[in-house]
Amino acid sequence: EPEVTQTPSHQVTQMGQEVILRCVPISNHLYFYWYRQILGQKVEFLVSFYNNEISEKSEIFDDQFSVERPDGSNFTLKIRSTKLEDSAMYFCASTRTGAARGYTFGSGTRLTVV
Amino acid sequence: QQPVQSPQAVILREGEDAVINCSSSKALYSVHWYRQKHGEAPVFLMILLKGGEQKGHDKISASFNEKKQQSSLYLTASQLSYSGTYFCGTQTNFGNEKLTFGTGTRLTIIP
Numbered sequence: 001e002p003e004v005t006q007t008p009s010h011q012v013t014q015m016g017q018e019v020i021l022r023c024v025p026i027s028n029h030l031y032f033y034w035y036r037q038i039l040g041q042k043v044e045f046l047v048s049f050y051n052n053e054i055s056e057k058s059e060i061f062d063d064q065f066s067v068e069r070p071d072g073s074n075f076t077l078k079i080r081s082t083k084l085e086d087s088a089m090y091f092c093a094s095t096r097t098g099a100a101r102g103y104t105f106g107s108g109t110r111l112t113v114v
Numbered sequence: 115q116q117p118v119q120s121p122q123a124v125i126l127r128e129g130e131d132a133v134i135n136c137s138s139s140k141a142l143y144s145v146h147w148y149r150q151k152h153g154e155a156p157v158f159l160m161i162l163l164k165g166g167e168q169k170g171h172d173k174i175s176a177s178f179n180e181k182k183q184q185s186s187l188y189l190t191a192s193q194l195s196y197s198g199t200y201f202c203g204t205q206t207n208f209g210n211e212k213l214t215f216g217t218g219t220r221l222t223i224i225p
Contacts, residue, residue: 033212042116043201043215056212091155102146102158
């Protein structure tokens, strides 16, 4: 069964450093999303991406965040200057076009900011 | 605004049944259900669309009451593998807009 792949699985970074989280969505999916989950808490929407541009973003997704699809397969989330409160599990998800489609989530990147 | 799920947590013995509810204050187009095991990604279970349909596979089914903007997930004859946190995710429009996830329900099945 096709998978969404995320790397790295765990990243530890110092406060103020830049991090790039990587995702390879399922090849025939056209809609991509980033969500985050602070330990044991709710799953929060960050940003959605379609046709090489952001289609929606949440208030969490401020100027410190950016997304890119640098080639035909990768989808990245960059945090320019990490804060302690950015520590969370970050999930990438993708779905095919049209309604009535479930999301396929990647296995996540655990980001720890120290 | 985040959908509210109830109960927050439930403990069952193997073979017992459970119902998990998801309520939204907004008019919904669709409700998704996902299960997340500890340390893993959410896994899609099913989707229900506006129209009040009921869906199911195996011993897990769900309903969507459009008038009340509520969905319920039914787990019958629970198995150990059903343990995890269940999230509903809602959409207010047709298409591929973001999912807004509910508060989550932790389900523990004991032998």
